[in-house]
Amino acid sequence: MRLRTTVAAALGALALVVTLPTSASAATGDFSYKFTGLDGTPQSATLHDPQSPGCVVLPEVADPGSSEPAFAPHNDTDVWVMVFTEPNCTGDSWTLRPHGNPATDRLKLRSVFLTDRH
Numbered sequence: 001m002r003l004r005t006t007v008a009a010a011l012g013a014l015a016l017v018v019t020l021p022t023s024a025s026a027a028t029g030d031f032s033y034k035f036t037g038l039d040g041t042p043q044s045a046t047l048h049d050p051q052s053p054g055c056v057v058l059p060e061v062a063d064p065g066s067s068e069p070a071f072a073p074h075n076d077t078d079v080w081v082m083v084f085t086e087p088n089c090t091g092d093s094w095t096l097r098p099h100g101n102p103a104t105d106r107l108k109l110r111s112v113f114l115t116d117r118h
Helices: 002-019
Strands: 029-036 042-048 054-057 070-077 081-086 090-096 111-114
Touching: 070 081
Parallel strands: none
Antiparallel strands: 029 042, 029 070, 054 111, 081 090, 081 111
């Protein structure tokens, strides 16, 4: 009788674990970058605690036909980030370490891939 009760309890616990929704993870910290606004002035934007892992297309510079790429990325999150020269995490890429120094203005980007690697 005890074995049946133990097995039933274990199966019930397993069913609860399997049906729990998986929580979305997020990088902790900020990823920031600069871009040229529509009026030609320098602007800056920051992604606060961005979702990871995953690709983020930077909305201000998503269309290569109508905007210059963003520049000077700064990864102040707790995960490794790859920056890409084209939308949808395509084109040339560079890797930025967690809590690194700001990159130079010469580093251009249109999208970023945030890893889940700390």
